[in-house]
Amino acid sequence: xxxxxxxxxxxxxxxxxxxxxxxxxxxxxxxxxxxxxxxxxxxxxxxxxxxxxxxxxxxxxxxxxxxxxxxxxxxxxxxxxxxxxxxxxxxxxxxxxxxxxxxxxxxxxxx
Ligand code: 5GP
Ligand code: ZN
Numbered sequence: 001x002x003x004x005x006x007x008x009x010x011x012x013x014x015x016x017x018x019x020x021x022x023x024x025x026x027x028x029x030x031x032x033x034x035x036x037x038x039x040x041x042x043x044x045x046x047x048x049x050x051x052x053x054x055x056x057x058x059x060x061x062x063x064x065x066x067x068x069x070x071x072x073x074x075x076x077x078x079x080x081x082x083x084x085x086x087x088x089x090x091x092x093x094x095x096x097x098x099x100x101x102x103x104x105x106x107x108x109x110x111x
Contacts, residue, residue, distance in 0.1 A: 035105030
């Protein structure tokens with residue numbers, strides 16, 4: 001399968017990994033929009049939130065537990081951070097492998 005993030009999971013492409021366990025990988029976004037900008041992805045290839053099903057309930061819950069760990073590791077637990085998914089064209093989703101953006105390290109604005 002020709003998926004950029006699956007290649008990053010398999011270490012066929014390099015990335016700056018900040019957290020990894022059996023189900024998730026978290027790595028620095030290549031074009032950060034804030035001092036802390038991490039992508040947290042399931043190792044299972046799921047295209048978007050639109051593609052999750054009832055069988056993914058546990059995995060998606062664990063994704064948020066992994067995000068909390070990453071927030072702690074990145075030192076933004078106290079200062080706060082944003083978690084977001086881009087879903088589809090209007091949100092600007094560019095990579096079709098589910099990824100949770102963790103953004104922080106500065107005061108964030110909201111459009
Ligand atoms: P999206 O717009 O799909 O929600 O976010 C995709 C994100 O992946 C973007 O923020 C983009 O900068 C990041 N990205 C795209 N290609 C790569 C890559 O090869 N390595 C890393 N580390 N990040 C990438
Ligand atoms: Zn993938």
